[in-house]
Amino acid sequence: RKEVEQDPGPFNVPEGATVAFNCTYSNSASQSFFWYRQDCRKEPKLLMSVYSSGNEDGRFTAQLNRASQYISLLIRDSKLSDSATYLCAARGTRNTGKLIFGQGTTLQVKP
Amino acid sequence: IAGITQAPTSQILAAGRRMTLRCTQDMRHNAMYWYRQDLGLGLRLIHYSNTAGTTGKGEVPDGYSVSRANTDDFPLTLASAVPSQTSVYFCASSDFPVLASGDEQFFGPGTRLTVL
Numbered sequence: 001r002k003e004v005e006q007d008p009g010p011f012n013v014p015e016g017a018t019v020a021f022n023c024t025y026s027n028s029a030s031q032s033f034f035w036y037r038q039d040c041r042k043e044p045k046l047l048m049s050v051y052s053s054g055n056e057d058g059r060f061t062a063q064l065n066r067a068s069q070y071i072s073l074l075i076r077d078s079k080l081s082d083s084a085t086y087l088c089a090a091r092g093t094r095n096t097g098k099l100i101f102g103q104g105t106t107l108q109v110k111p
Numbered sequence: 112i113a114g115i116t117q118a119p120t121s122q123i124l125a126a127g128r129r130m131t132l133r134c135t136q137d138m139r140h141n142a143m144y145w146y147r148q149d150l151g152l153g154l155r156l157i158h159y160s161n162t163a164g165t166t167g168k169g170e171v172p173d174g175y176s177v178s179r180a181n182t183d184d185f186p187l188t189l190a191s192a193v194p195s196q197t198s199v200y201f202c203a204s205s206d207f208p209v210l211a212s213g214d215e216q217f218f219g220p221g222t223r224l225t226v227l
Contacts, residue, residue, distance in 0.1 A: 045218070
C-alpha cells in the first residue's frame with residue numbers, strides 16, 4: 001500500500017459544480033500536508049498548505065482529519081480553468097523536509 | 112534567475128550513456144530534491160539533500176547519484192542510462208528546517224528524458 005493514496009479519477013464535472021477529492025495517508029506521524037496543482041506537461045505548483053484542521057482560500061477548502069488519516073480538497077463553483085491534476089503530499093516527520101506524494105487526481109471541468 | 116531552473120528541457124539519450132541533469136535555485140533554500148514522474152505512479156523521490164554537503168536516498172535511488180557542493184546547485188547523474196529511466200524529472204527546493212515562511216516545496220520546470 002502506498003503511503004499516500006488518491007483516487008486517480010478522472011473526475012468529470014460541469015462548470016459551477018462542487019467537487020471533492022480525498023487523500024489518505026498511512027504515516028500517523030505526518031506533520032504537514034499540501035495540495036499541489038499540476039497542469040499538463042508543467043511542474044506542480046502549491047495550491048494550499050494544511051497544518052491543523054483545515055485551510056480555506058476563496059473557492060478552495062482543504063480539511064485534515066487526523067483520526068481517520070485523510071485530507072480533502074473541496075472546490076466550489078468549478079471553473080473551466082480548474083481542469084488539472086491535483087496532487088496531495090504529506091511531510092513525514094519533523095526532522096525531514098521530504099514529501100510523499102499521492103499519484104494525483106485528474107479533474108476535467110466541462111462547459 | 113528566479114526560482115528553480117533545470118537543464119536540459121528535454122533529452123533523448125542512448126542506453127548506456129552517462130547523463131547529468133542540472134538544477135539551480137536562487138532562493139537560498141537549504142533543502143533540494145529530485146523526483147521522477149511516471150504515468151500512474153505520481154512523483155517519486157530519487158535523492159534529496161537537507162543542506163550543502165549532505166545527501167540522502169529517496170524511494171527510487173538505484174541508477175542515480177547526486178552531489179551538493181553548494182547551496183544553489185543539485186545535479187542528478189545517470190551513470191549508465193537504461194530505458195526504464197525514461198521519465199519526467201523534477202527538481203525542487205524547500206526552506207527546511209521549517210521556518211515561519213512554511214515548508215512547502217517549489218518545483219523547477221522539469222526535464223523530459225527518453226532513453227532508447
